[in-house]
Amino acid sequence: MSDSAPLLDAHGITKTYPGTTALDDVHFSLQAGEVHALMGENGAGKSTLIKILTGAESRDGGTIALDGQEVALGSSAVAQKSGVWAVHQEVMVLPNLTVAENLLLGSQPRRFGLIDRKTANRIAKDTLTELGLDLDVARPLGAYPVAIRQLVAIARAVHAKARVLVLDEPTASLDAPEVERLFDLVRKLASRGTGIVFITHFLDQVYALSDRITVLRNGKSLGTFAASDLPRDKLVSMMIGKELQHAEAGEHRCEARAGAAVVRFSGTGKKGSVEPFDLALHEGEAVGAAGLLGSGRTETALLMFGIDRAEGGSVEVDGKSARLRSPRDAVRYGLAFSPEDRKTDAIFADLSIRDNVVIALQAKRGWLRKLSRREQQELADRYIAQMNIRTSDADKPIGKLSGGNQQKVLLGRWLATNPRVLILDEPTRGIDVGAHAEIVKMIENLRDNGMALYVISSELEELITYSDRISVMQDRRQVQILEGDDLTVAKIVAAIAAPVEKAAA
Amino acid sequence: GKQGGGNGGMTVGFAQIGSESGWRTAETNAAKASAKEKGVDLRISDAQQRQENQIKAIRAFIAQGVDGILLAPVVATGWDQVLKEAQAAKIPVVLVDRLIETSDKNLYLSAVTSDQVLEGRTAGEWLTKTVGSRDCPVIELQGTVGSSPAIARKKGFDEALAKTANVKIVRSQSGDFTRSKAKEVMESAIKAVGGNKICAVYAHNDDMMIGAIQAMKEAGLRPGKDVLTVSIDGVPDIFKAMQDGEANATVELTPDMAGPALDMLAAYKKDGKAPPKWHQTPTKLYLPDTAAAEYQRRKDLY
Amino acid sequence: MNFAANRTVFITLAVLLLLLGYCAAQFPFVLSTRVLGNLLTDNAFLGVIAVGMTVVIISGGIDLSVGSVLAFVGVLLGVLITQQGVDPLLAFAIVLVIGTAFGALQGAAIHLLGAPAFIVTLAGMFLLRGACFLLTEDSIPINHPLYTQLASAGVPLPGGGQLSFAAGIMLLIIVAAGVMLRRTEFGASVYGLGGDARAAELMGVRAGRATVRIYAFSGFTAAIGGILYSLYTSSAYPLAGIGLELDAIAATIIGGTLLTGGYGGVFGTLLGVLILGVIQLYITLEGTLSSWVAKIATGALLLLFIGAQRFGRAKDH
Amino acid sequence: MNGLLSGARRAWPQLGAMVLMLLIDWLIFPSFFSVGMVDGRLSGSLIDVLIRGTPVALLALGMAGVIATRGIDLSVGAIMAIAGAVAATSIVDGASWQVALLYALLAGVACGLWNGVLVAYFGIQPIVATLVLMVAGRGIAQLITGGQITTFNEPGFAALSSGTLLGVPAPILIVVVVAALLALLVRGTALGLMIEAIGINPRASDLVGINRKTITLSVYVISGLTAALAGAIATADIRGADANNAGLWLELDAILVVVLGGASLLGGRLSYGLTLVGAVTLQALKTGILLAGFPPQMSLVLMAIVISVLLVVQAPAMQQWLQRRALRKASA
Numbered sequence A: 001m002s003d004s005a006p007l008l009d010a011h012g013i014t015k016t017y018p019g020t021t022a023l024d025d026v027h028f029s030l031q032a033g034e035v036h037a038l039m040g041e042n043g044a045g046k047s048t049l050i051k052i053l054t055g056a057e058s059r060d061g062g063t064i065a066l067d068g069q070e071v072a073l074g075s076s077a078v079a080q081k082s083g084v085w086a087v088h089q090e091v092m093v094l095p096n097l098t099v100a101e102n103l104l105l106g107s108q109p110r111r112f113g114l115i116d117r118k119t120a121n122r123i124a125k126d127t128l129t130e131l132g133l134d135l136d137v138a139r140p141l142g143a144y145p146v147a148i149r150q151l152v153a154i155a156r157a158v159h160a161k162a163r164v165l166v167l168d169e170p171t172a173s174l175d176a177p178e179v180e181r182l183f184d185l186v187r188k189l190a191s192r193g194t195g196i197v198f199i200t201h202f203l204d205q206v207y208a209l210s211d212r213i214t215v216l217r218n219g220k221s222l223g224t225f226a227a228s229d230l231p232r233d234k235l236v237s238m239m240i241g242k243e244l245q246h247a248e249a250g251e252h253r254c255e256a257r258a259g260a261a262v263v264r265f266s267g268t269g270k271k272g273s274v275e276p277f278d279l280a281l282h283e284g285e286a287v288g289a290a291g292l293l294g295s296g297r298t299e300t301a302l303l304m305f306g307i308d309r310a311e312g313g314s315v316e317v318d319g320k321s322a323r324l325r326s327p328r329d330a331v332r333y334g335l336a337f338s339p340e341d342r343k344t345d346a347i348f349a350d351l352s353i354r355d356n357v358v359i360a361l362q363a364k365r366g367w368l369r370k371l372s373r374r375e376q377q378e379l380a381d382r383y384i385a386q387m388n389i390r391t392s393d394a395d396k397p398i399g400k401l402s403g404g405n406q407q408k409v410l411l412g413r414w415l416a417t418n419p420r421v422l423i424l425d426e427p428t429r430g431i432d433v434g435a436h437a438e439i440v441k442m443i444e445n446l447r448d449n450g451m452a453l454y455v456i457s458s459e460l461e462e463l464i465t466y467s468d469r470i471s472v473m474q475d476r477r478q479v480q481i482l483e484g485d486d487l488t489v490a491k492i493v494a495a496i497a498a499p500v501e502k503a504a505a
Numbered sequence B: 001g002k003q004g005g006g007n008g009g010m011t012v013g014f015a016q017i018g019s020e021s022g023w024r025t026a027e028t029n030a031a032k033a034s035a036k037e038k039g040v041d042l043r044i045s046d047a048q049q050r051q052e053n054q055i056k057a058i059r060a061f062i063a064q065g066v067d068g069i070l071l072a073p074v075v076a077t078g079w080d081q082v083l084k085e086a087q088a089a090k091i092p093v094v095l096v097d098r099l100i101e102t103s104d105k106n107l108y109l110s111a112v113t114s115d116q117v118l119e120g121r122t123a124g125e126w127l128t129k130t131v132g133s134r135d136c137p138v139i140e141l142q143g144t145v146g147s148s149p150a151i152a153r154k155k156g157f158d159e160a161l162a163k164t165a166n167v168k169i170v171r172s173q174s175g176d177f178t179r180s181k182a183k184e185v186m187e188s189a190i191k192a193v194g195g196n197k198i199c200a201v202y203a204h205n206d207d208m209m210i211g212a213i214q215a216m217k218e219a220g221l222r223p224g225k226d227v228l229t230v231s232i233d234g235v236p237d238i239f240k241a242m243q244d245g246e247a248n249a250t251v252e253l254t255p256d257m258a259g260p261a262l263d264m265l266a267a268y269k270k271d272g273k274a275p276p277k278w279h280q281t282p283t284k285l286y287l288p289d290t291a292a293a294e295y296q297r298r299k300d301l302y
Numbered sequence C: 001m002n003f004a005a006n007r008t009v010f011i012t013l014a015v016l017l018l019l020l021g022y023c024a025a026q027f028p029f030v031l032s033t034r035v036l037g038n039l040l041t042d043n044a045f046l047g048v049i050a051v052g053m054t055v056v057i058i059s060g061g062i063d064l065s066v067g068s069v070l071a072f073v074g075v076l077l078g079v080l081i082t083q084q085g086v087d088p089l090l091a092f093a094i095v096l097v098i099g100t101a102f103g104a105l106q107g108a109a110i111h112l113l114g115a116p117a118f119i120v121t122l123a124g125m126f127l128l129r130g131a132c133f134l135l136t137e138d139s140i141p142i143n144h145p146l147y148t149q150l151a152s153a154g155v156p157l158p159g160g161g162q163l164s165f166a167a168g169i170m171l172l173i174i175v176a177a178g179v180m181l182r183r184t185e186f187g188a189s190v191y192g193l194g195g196d197a198r199a200a201e202l203m204g205v206r207a208g209r210a211t212v213r214i215y216a217f218s219g220f221t222a223a224i225g226g227i228l229y230s231l232y233t234s235s236a237y238p239l240a241g242i243g244l245e246l247d248a249i250a251a252t253i254i255g256g257t258l259l260t261g262g263y264g265g266v267f268g269t270l271l272g273v274l275i276l277g278v279i280q281l282y283i284t285l286e287g288t289l290s291s292w293v294a295k296i297a298t299g300a301l302l303l304l305f306i307g308a309q310r311f312g313r314a315k316d317h
Numbered sequence D: 001m002n003g004l005l006s007g008a009r010r011a012w013p014q015l016g017a018m019v020l021m022l023l024i025d026w027l028i029f030p031s032f033f034s035v036g037m038v039d040g041r042l043s044g045s046l047i048d049v050l051i052r053g054t055p056v057a058l059l060a061l062g063m064a065g066v067i068a069t070r071g072i073d074l075s076v077g078a079i080m081a082i083a084g085a086v087a088a089t090s091i092v093d094g095a096s097w098q099v100a101l102l103y104a105l106l107a108g109v110a111c112g113l114w115n116g117v118l119v120a121y122f123g124i125q126p127i128v129a130t131l132v133l134m135v136a137g138r139g140i141a142q143l144i145t146g147g148q149i150t151t152f153n154e155p156g157f158a159a160l161s162s163g164t165l166l167g168v169p170a171p172i173l174i175v176v177v178v179a180a181l182l183a184l185l186v187r188g189t190a191l192g193l194m195i196e197a198i199g200i201n202p203r204a205s206d207l208v209g210i211n212r213k214t215i216t217l218s219v220y221v222i223s224g225l226t227a228a229l230a231g232a233i234a235t236a237d238i239r240g241a242d243a244n245n246a247g248l249w250l251e252l253d254a255i256l257v258v259v260l261g262g263a264s265l266l267g268g269r270l271s272y273g274l275t276l277v278g279a280v281t282l283q284a285l286k287t288g289i290l291l292a293g294f295p296p297q298m299s300l301v302l303m304a305i306v307i308s309v310l311l312v313v314q315a316p317a318m319q320q321w322l323q324r325r326a327l328r329k330a331s332a
């Protein structure tokens, strides 16, 4: 494998943005049939590199060769013609088109020169079924959550029989079975000779899947290694430039906390969204939410925060009945919510990091009581430092940050409001190993300082480190609440998979 | 007085151009007034200066089966097809205010219009006569570029000026028939030409002249004295300006076009005899001497 | 996409029928094939232009130049046919090419400069309107026999009305555009660009090429609209079609297309055009409304309509 | 200081376009920049540009806020007509100029509320919502004036257009004060940030708890108010209310000005200073054409050509290209 000419060979890739050198003389080569992991901290330049490799971004210098032939990958269209496909970190699909159209855009089946919808839908259905997805292909893709959109984007490249497939953090919002399914697929593709570039922050996944690993730090490549020759510790210290301090992972607390209930949902639910559920969040308590993709965790959070209006049921805050009919109400009651779909639900791309940090607090204070310039700067600086956000200054538009760094800004945004109840949907999505531990620690600190948290995460290991109780969702229903000794990965997995009747009984 | 019982129950459609100016509204009001007086059920459609809307309106009138149609054409050409339809439905059409270009003059019954070229010429002749032999640089404020009154009134004025060498247009720009645009144009003309060098202003309508008068006053000129003014329409405000000595002349365009037209339709309906092809409304020049009386006479019509 | 779009179209259709019914209750002859045929004929050029506008708006853009293209095409036809003696068919071909090329040029400017479509086409609007005046200030009659033929050609309908040539062209273009939008890759990329331009580009849509084509198509339909308009009036007039772009935009949006792009379709636009036509018809027939009352009534009916449409849409949530 | 500088650097295409236009005017008309005092009043072509630009500048100041929320207000021209009609008729009915002005402004607020409610509370697309008033509004204005130009003679009201304070013509003063007040309103509070946030990502602004409805409503009210003020000035200018023509098509000019000021129609950027720069640019262009004395048939073509040139100069693609070149030069 390694003696044949590389499938894709990039030399001396350089990319400068105003104020940042994103890539500095980076080399990268990919063999046919290999899975090649690209590792690095948030903002190391991974996404930038793959954008350049797949024609989505122009480069300032360097050459790219396919099969030994130098190519000019001027646009995604050109790259895709040459068989180079990418699934980008910020999921790029067309929410207004149907699932089938998204899957087949550019290669729709025709009859008499016109698109044959029936056949298209059938092909789409078949392709997705093969990947284990059961979707209504005639529905707009926007009706599905991010994770599904991401899988459709992957299916798109699979269907096009990509020769080079780049996956930028494809597993960030997938649950364990989905990840397994994706891995099977990746292995299958690799065995057929597809070269796969894989970006993730999950070390387990890297070692489970990849043949070689290239490490980036600060826009420079530190070399390419065979996965078997590179021990974890070494990989991590190369990435972050120092030894990782291990968080006491897995040491969760077994006794539930005795604080007063801050907010209590009784019979809260909505037809077609989530069945009525009861849940109380107490001071100093973290409740985790576990479940498969589409089990309704996000929708539960939407109801809790008043984004979707609950039908029936009641909400009490501090024991008094409360009206939660909009996010504004929720904020007023001291709730905060960091959504999972960064791009559409959270980010003000053209606004500066500073503005993005202060905006929730500012909204809470009202427009008249403007935070002074100094207060704003202090807040921004505080979270840039605390979250280790990689940026030249707080004036940079958040849209120009790397994905992980955007996520950190968003967490900072809600912490700045000093909420009593914090709802986090996939808070560690796209966060690098170093920062991951920090964020877990931060959640624990917040909890210990009396905040009530509701945290949705697909990483069960992570979930049990900080959760006092875990609400298990199945089929848009809260089927069980685990606590105490039941907080083990095995028991959660069992609860997630239990037949509905049994769990309900 | 009443035109006998013959008109009772006559329904007439009026495809009016729009309501873009005070004069136009006066025309509409005059039409309404004379229809009421003559017992005609007048259906008015406002085309908002668009030919297609007028065509649509005529078709709707035809479908409605009116007894006659008045058309104030927004543009001279392009009426043959719809007029043929009216003819086929045996509905007589009378043009008001403007003539049309057509291959077949039988497509309309008659026309009640002024002669817009004559209006321009009258204005020009008054000016050349008034200045005599001294050199006279003139500022012209045109109407909306491409509109037929602007074209005709420019043509007539140019004809009159062609006969002398001493009266010359030094600047000709469009004031869009509006006061405010004309004021702006006049301001820059004063700057560019030099206020003291301007001898006269000619505006294609009175409204523009009123705007120009204000511009002149604000620039320290004395319109009506230092600078001669002549414009067209005869709206009340210009008579007031003449009364105040700020304007010199206006050429009247009577707004009562529909009255004679309705009479023709009534007569035609009664005995089927075609009226003469053109009823020309008088083109009359008004000077400050009669301004006070004219103002009183008009201020309620408008 | 389909379902939601259909839903809106149904509501729009229902409101149109209601409006027509109300109109017919007062003026029964409105339901004759003659009046209905006229409704199509009278609005054919607007319909054709609105189709191009719909495609542009679905792609997330806007084209303010259409009214000027219509006027310019008309004036050019007048100059070519009446003044230069060019054969009308050849003249049609020339103006179609010019209209399309002009649209393409605007599309290229929008893409290459990254400038907003609103402003680029606003400049286009000024440019062509000005160009009309340079060609002629006066209106020009066009009296070629072919014009007379085409202007009165049509398929007779029972009841004295007819489906005119112009109406036929409009329906043809609507169907063609519908097929283009729903059944070709180009159509998919139009929706794609409107949904999320950056994503569409990353998914392999060639944004530049598509943008050029989209505006070229709008230029093309505007040129056809210009031809139909010149047939309609058998003349050329440099002031024709002022404000027409707003009518086209209004028709498109009333027809259920979102101005923000990504959703909508041409059938809805046809309904939108007819709704504007019926509103105007009603006001003409009513005839006693003073011009200002007519304007207020138009606004009120527009509002009523949008309200009804929204109410209908809110209900199916 | 740093912020101011970086702001100016970002604004160079807009400032450049304005300077370019003024220089062209100066080439056409050599005494363009000479400003003198006539009757205790600043006078000169440059001053004319500023005065003439006031109605559109006022419209654009209101429009800028609307556009920043990703909206658009087509009705501002009609609101001008309504406000003018209200002012003129109330003066004719004997009201003092202060009362007339107050009525006009109230009419503008009412119109803005109407638009704002349709957009913010009924969720109607801004372009259609404001189209309703664009169509009906002129009718309302005609209804008020009876379709005639309502002329008045009230020096107090006329002073809105022709008066001066310390030699500065009133319209210029009004625009500057309004712009300053608006800037203070949005930048002295968090309103500006919230307006931009709404324009950039409406859903996210809901989720962070911004009161989107009220803020959206308020930008339309502000737009109505500035349009009414523009209408009052235009009416004062000709000492009459011309319901048919006041503000006709000026909504397009106002939008053009906002864009010439560097804002995106996709919302998210709000700068009153740059809006004024855009207004001066456009008016300098128009005045230049008038001063040059071209035949009127050519003015539109000229205008189109100049706007196209300005577009190219300001185009993001052009700026990026220049920026990249500068970067390369710096690194070389």
Ligand SMILES: Nc1ncnc2c1ncn2[C@@H]1O[C@H](COP(=O)(O)OP(=O)(O)OP(=O)(O)O)[C@@H](O)[C@H]1O
Residues within 6 Å of the ligand: A017, A018, A020, A021, A022, A040, A041, A042, A043, A044, A045, A046, A047, A048, A049, A089, A390, A391, A399, A400, A401, A402, A403, A404, A405, A430, A432
């Ligand atoms: N459009 C842009 N303009 C300016 N700077 C940018 C832009 N895109 C990326 N950058 C900068 O380039 C650097 C590398 O970003 P990149 O997205 O490649 O990081 P990454 O390795 O993918 O990080 P993550 O793990 O967080 O996704 C970052 O400092 C980022 O701020």
Ligand SMILES: Nc1ncnc2c1ncn2[C@@H]1O[C@H](COP(=O)(O)OP(=O)(O)OP(=O)(O)O)[C@@H](O)[C@H]1O
Residues within 6 Å of the ligand: A133, A134, A135, A143, A144, A145, A146, A147, A148, A173, A175, A291, A292, A293, A294, A295, A296, A297, A298, A299, A300, A340, A458
């Ligand atoms: N695997 C799937 N197949 C089909 N539909 C799905 C799937 N996953 C999610 N959906 C759809 O997504 C919608 C909402 O899911 P929701 O976002 O509430 O799930 P979730 O538990 O929050 O998932 P996630 O882990 O991605 O956050 C549901 O309406 C469901 O139809």
Ligand SMILES: [Mg+2]
Residues within 6 Å of the ligand: A046, A047, A048, A089, A168, A402, A403, A404
């Ligand atoms: Mg990344």
Ligand SMILES: [Mg+2]
Residues within 6 Å of the ligand: A145, A297, A298, A299, A340, A425
């Ligand atoms: Mg979710």
